[in-house]
Amino acid sequence: MTLRVGGRLRVGTRGSALALAQCTALLAGVRAGGVEVEVVPIVSAGDRTTASLASLGGTGVFVTTLREALLTGEVDAIVHSCKDLPTAPHAGIELAALPRRADARDALVTATGAGLADLPAGAVVGTGSPRRRAQVLRARPDLVVRDIRGNVDTRLRRVLAPRGDDEPLDAVVLAGAGLDRLGRGEVVTERFALDAWPTAPAQGVLAVEIRDDAAADVRDVVGELDDAEARAAATAEREVLRLLEAGCAAPLGVAVVDGRPDRPVGPPGSTRPTAELDPPVLLARVYALDGTAMIDARAPLGPGSARAVVEELLAAGAADLAPLGVGR
Numbered sequence: 001m002t003l004r005v006g007g008r009l010r011v012g013t014r015g016s017a018l019a020l021a022q023c024t025a026l027l028a029g030v031r032a033g034g035v036e037v038e039v040v041p042i043v044s045a046g047d048r049t050t051a052s053l054a055s056l057g058g059t060g061v062f063v064t065t066l067r068e069a070l071l072t073g074e075v076d077a078i079v080h081s082c083k084d085l086p087t088a089p090h091a092g093i094e095l096a097a098l099p100r101r102a103d104a105r106d107a108l109v110t111a112t113g114a115g116l117a118d119l120p121a122g123a124v125v126g127t128g129s130p131r132r133r134a135q136v137l138r139a140r141p142d143l144v145v146r147d148i149r150g151n152v153d154t155r156l157r158r159v160l161a162p163r164g165d166d167e168p169l170d171a172v173v174l175a176g177a178g179l180d181r182l183g184r185g186e187v188v189t190e191r192f193a194l195d196a197w198p199t200a201p202a203q204g205v206l207a208v209e210i211r212d213d214a215a216a217d218v219r220d221v222v223g224e225l226d227d228a229e230a231r232a233a234a235t236a237e238r239e240v241l242r243l244l245e246a247g248c249a250a251p252l253g254v255a256v257v258d259g260r261p262d263r264p265v266g267p268p269g270s271t272r273p274t275a276e277l278d279p280p281v282l283l284a285r286v287y288a289l290d291g292t293a294m295i296d297a298r299a300p301l302g303p304g305s306a307r308a309v310v311e312e313l314l315a316a317g318a319a320d321l322a323p324l325g326v327g328r
């Protein structure tokens with residue numbers, strides 16, 4: 001099929017290996033459907049510099065550059081990791097598709113193949129995420145967590161093949177979905193069950209944005225990628241983030257889990273066999289930064305579930321436990 005407007009669908013994404021891999025995989029189905037697609041890598045200030053992301057205004061710099069390319073008409077659609085997308089809507093832009101979710105779980109990669117429980121005391125685990133730091137320390141207060149930055153390859157290298165000037169790490173925690181999409185899923189030593197280790201809101205979900213005045217055929221093609229289950233889960237998880245006014249500094253874990261504890265919703269990448277499982281439940285968990293305490297809230301997944309878990313968390317003192325925006 002040739003799109004009536006422009007002939008082919010131009011899709012912008014970040015130039016990182018992960019962004020290109022996940023965008024290309026997402027669009028394989030669109031191409032198979034006969035639509036001509038061009039992936040356009042968009043380089044942002046955050047990709048060009050080694051300055052800290054905070055000095056550039058946080059990870060929002062990537063999203064902003066992509067949105068500029070969309071609004072100027074350089075591309076017809078943009079693809080982000082949904083977990084990197086601010087919860088506030090952007091004028092002129094529409095979240096047109098939340099495609100089927102990949103593995104939402106965090107993954108541990110260790111140099112020796114040891115699981116988290118088997119790492120020696122004092123082992124050094126790298127992560128830049130306050131949530132992951134709290135979760136590691138909660139499970140293993142005897143480990144050392146090192147703040148690390150960089151793309152997936154850089155972080156893996158620190159464990160699997162450290163260079164002379166790197167401090168070697170014994171382990172890193174990364175999103176399983178990112179490793180899978182890069183074809184590196186085989187390096188994972190352990191994937192943490194969501195009920196024990198809820199992850200970032202919308203982890204493993206991609207987000208496709210279009211202009212709100214997009215041509216009908218662009219809207220149709222992109223809309224085909226939307227997945228009702230991913231949309232319901234990502235929407236509720238992001239609503240928790242929004243209501244808590246939590247940024248990436250908040251040690252907050254959110255997940256949609258099976259109504260029965262200790263079981264994730266379906267095996268990774270599979271469609272949930274709805275008939276066999278209890279109704280899905282929204283789980284939100286706020287940690288103390290050092291992992292010594294945590295507060296949980298759960299509600300059956302649905303339109304009111306985010307508000308219900310947030311009220312429960314706040315009533316239980318979550319705003320005193322951890323740095324959230326709400327109540328400050």
Ligand SMILES: NCc1[nH]cc(CCC(=O)O)c1CC(=O)O
Pocket residue numbers: 081082083084173174175177178202203204205206
């Ligand atoms: N914060 C960066 C980021 N944004 C999305 C992913 C992974 C892919 C996804 O969650 O969809 C990652 C890497 C990571 O957390 O290990």
